[in-house]
Amino acid sequence: MSPDLSTLPSAISDALDLTLISQGAEAKIYFSHEHPFIPSTLLAGTISTTISNPSAGYILKYRPPKRYRHDALDAQLTKHRTLSEARILYKLFLAGISVPSFIAVDPRLGLIWMENVDGPSLKEWIWATETELEEHLCEEGESGQSKKRLEIIKPLLLSVGSEIAKLHFLDTVHGDLTTSNLLLRDGSSLGAEGATGSHQRMVPQPVIIDFGLAQQSTLPEDKAVDLYVLERAFISTHPIHSGEYVEWVLEGYVAGFGRGKKTAVFKVNEIMRKLDAVRLRGRKRSMVG
Ligand SMILES: Nc1ncnc2c1ncn2[C@@H]1O[C@H](COP(=O)(O)OP(=O)(O)O)[C@@H](O)[C@H]1O
Ligand SMILES: [Mg+2]
Incomplete structure (x- = not known):
């Protein structure tokens, strides 16, 4: 032992x-x-x-x-x-x-x-994927890399957003939504084809873990805070492209929330409004120090 x-x-x-x-x-x-x-x-x-x-x-x-x-x-x-x-x-x-x-x-x-979810965390996967893109595509420059990011990273982040939306639609908030608490099944970074490969790649499936701080809540504010915590995690771990990463997660979130049900559209708009308010509070707090 x-x-x-x-x-x-x-x-x-x-x-x-x-x-x-x-x-x-x-x-x-x-x-x-x-x-x-x-x-x-x-x-x-x-x-x-x-x-x-x-x-x-x-x-x-x-x-x-x-x-x-x-x-x-x-x-x-x-x-x-x-x-x-x-x-x-x-x-x-x-x-x-x-x-x-x-x-x-x-x-x-x-x-x-x-x-056991046998795969990397979202944080590790993005790091590995960004590194491979930089190594394989240095001759193609930033435009080649950004095209590949759209092809490879965007579909995954859309499905991350849609999975979080399903969680929130059930009125469950995670409480510690970071890129380490999202694991990926079948998540080799770029698959056998590598960054320049032309074959269709399977998008890994995001799996949410660690419900130690999770709770039930109907409040849009609590869901907005979950999204804000994830946004901060992207900004601190993947600073260069965090803007587009967060945008893709939110795009998947809005599209996936209640799958277009009328009441869901109202609720998700409210959550997005609260997210703006939470961001503003965060900025004020960091200005005050
Ligand atoms: N079901 C799981 N499958 C694979 N790895 C896991 C699983 N649950 C936890 N882990 C690993 O253990 C780490 C810590 O687990 P977590 O539940 O997040 O606990 P903590 O509260 O300490 O953050 C995770 O970041 C992940 O690497
Ligand atoms: Mg954890």
């Missing part, structure tokens, strides 16, 4: 070969090749599950006890936060939103099992 696993219940860490892949302030993320409950021999054949690709493995999100908190309060918070995250993940999964398949939750132990 590796030292990282010391606080995981031993029944779990002894039974499964777990690898720590991320450690945040709140949670540790482990990867397992094996399903937590179903032997791989059964998964390969007779048992049908919601997991689309068993060979991609599984994720265990674990909220370890916080020693600095009072025991009873800590147990209460862990239970509450784990259950809230799992409920939202499961609800979105059932509603057909692109999120990892939910497998199981143990609120008292602070554990959530879900599908």
Whole structure:
């Protein structure tokens, strides 16, 4: 057993070969090749599950006890936060939103099992794609690169916007919408053809993760704040082209929100108005310092 696993219940860490892949302030993320409950021999054949690709493995999100908190309060918070995250993940999964398949939750132990999304984050994918475009297209200059960005990055960002719209249409706000909390399935940066390839490329599928701060809200303002957080993430991680990236996400968002239903048009316009107001507040705050 590796030292990282010391606080995981031993029944779990002894039974499964777990690898720590991320450690945040709140949670540790482990990867397992094996399903937590179903032997791989059964998964390969007779048992049908919601997991689309068993060979991609599984994720265990674990909220370890916080020693600095009072025991009873800590147990209460862990239970509450784990259950809230799992409920939202499961609800979105059932509603057909692109999120990892939910497998199981143990609120008292602070554990959530879900599908592993085997692909880069949106942030990594854009970085890799921008780098490849610069390397492959340096002779064609900025106009060649900008044409390729339209061809390769725009379709993905339109679908990112439309997935966020589906989430918001269900009155769920994410609470921490960054380009690291969007993963991509089948997301090799430019595919086998490379930046100059002429074949049709598959657009990777965005998958929204990390519902630790998510909540239900009918307020347009809360949805606007989600979009603003994502906009800030683009500006800080992809500063040169953030303007067009944000524009494409919002284009996908507006088109995808309620898919043209009359009431949805009204709601999405209201969210866009609030987004302008949130931006203005953000600018004023940064001017004041
Ligand atoms: N279902 C998943 N599939 C693949 N990687 C995941 C999954 N869930 C989390 N991760 C990885 O672990 C990291 C942290 O997980 P996250 O749920 O965002 O927790 P935190 O609250 O610490 O940000 C993610 O940025 C991602 O790299
Ligand atoms: Mg996260």
